[in-house]
Amino acid sequence: FDAVEKHRLTPLPPRPFEPVLYQLGKVAPDCHVKAGKALYSVPWRLIGQQVLVRTSGDVVQIFHTEQVVATHVLHLSGRSTNPEHYPPHKIAYTLQTVSWCRAQADQIGPAAAAVVSELSQVNALHRLRAIQGIVRLRDRYEDRRLNAACARALEVGDPSYRTVKGILAAGTEHDGQPDPAAAPAPAFLRGPDAFDAERTA
Numbered sequence: 001f002d003a004v005e006k007h008r009l010t011p012l013p014p015r016p017f018e019p020v021l022y023q024l025g026k027v028a029p030d031c032h033v034k035a036g037k038a039l040y041s042v043p044w045r046l047i048g049q050q051v052l053v054r055t056s057g058d059v060v061q062i063f064h065t066e067q068v069v070a071t072h073v074l075h076l077s078g079r080s081t082n083p084e085h086y087p088p089h090k091i092a093y094t095l096q097t098v099s100w101c102r103a104q105a106d107q108i109g110p111a112a113a114a115v116v117s118e119l120s121q122v123n124a125l126h127r128l129r130a131i132q133g134i135v136r137l138r139d140r141y142e143d144r145r146l147n148a149a150c151a152r153a154l155e156v157g158d159p160s161y162r163t164v165k166g167i168l169a170a171g172t173e174h175d176g177q178p179d180p181a182a183a184p185a186p187a188f189l190r191g192p193d194a195f196d197a198e199r200t201a
Contacts, residue, residue, distance in 0.1 A: 021055040031085050035060060038075035041085040096132050098124045104135045109147030115159040130161040141168050148173040 025033040027046045032039040035053040042051060042062055052063040055074060062070040072080040098120050105116040115134060119127045137146050149167040152175065153159045167173050 018057045023053045023055070024050060025053055026050050032079060032081070033062065037077045039079035040070065040072045040075075041079075041081040042070050043085050044087045096128075096135070098128060098131065101128075101131045101135050104138070108135075108138065108143045109150070111147045111151035111154060112143075114154060115150040115164065118159050133161040134164055137165065137168065145173055 023035050025035060027033050027042045027049050029047055031041050031044045031047060033042050033051055033053060034040075035055060040053070040060055040062060042064075046064055046069065049064060051069070054061045054063065058074045060072045060074050060080075061068050062072075070082065070085065072082075102113070102116055102120070105112040112134065116131055119131050119134075124131070134146075134150070141149075145168060146164075149164045150159065152167050152173050153163045156163070
């Protein structure tokens with residue numbers, strides 16, 4: 001060995017050998033493709049297309065027509081999402097920033113805008129989930145009811161997501177508000193006294 005083979009040996013590579021795994025997958029409508037037990041986002045223009053997923057070490061690369069279209073850190077489960085992979089009109093909804101929530105609250109009504117404004121005045125990032133929760137109530141309740149619930153929460157001095165949600169669930173958003181006045185009878189309608197007067201005439 002020393003005389004013949006030793007000087008012919010080459011040094012080991014600087015990094016240990018890492019196995020490479022290739023998988024084929026189809027991009028789902030939510031812009032993700034499955035690889036192993038995890039989901040990885042892909043640019044939205046590839047929805048419905050077949051892509052090649054290459055996993056090596058802790059890096060996941062996704063190829064389409066031999067071009068790298070996305071790179072992610074390996075996940076053993078769950079999902080890895082790059083918001084930029086979504087269509088432009090959905091990026092704002094996905095991020096749901098404070099500014100986006102304020103714009104949505106303005107559409108709901110003045111009371112909803114007041115609640116979101118109050119929650120975002122101090123440490124808005126800490127309260128972002130509560131602000132998002134109020135806006136997401138639009139998915140379950142119409143704007144008129146949601147705005148009334150926000151107004152009710154302001155009246156009781158507790159403009160929080162939990163309070164607004166509880167008011168809507170209990171259907172008490174109009175409690176404490178005066179009932180709408182009954183519409184007056186049309187002028188051409190006469191009461192029973194008018195008929196009695198005609199009989200005695």
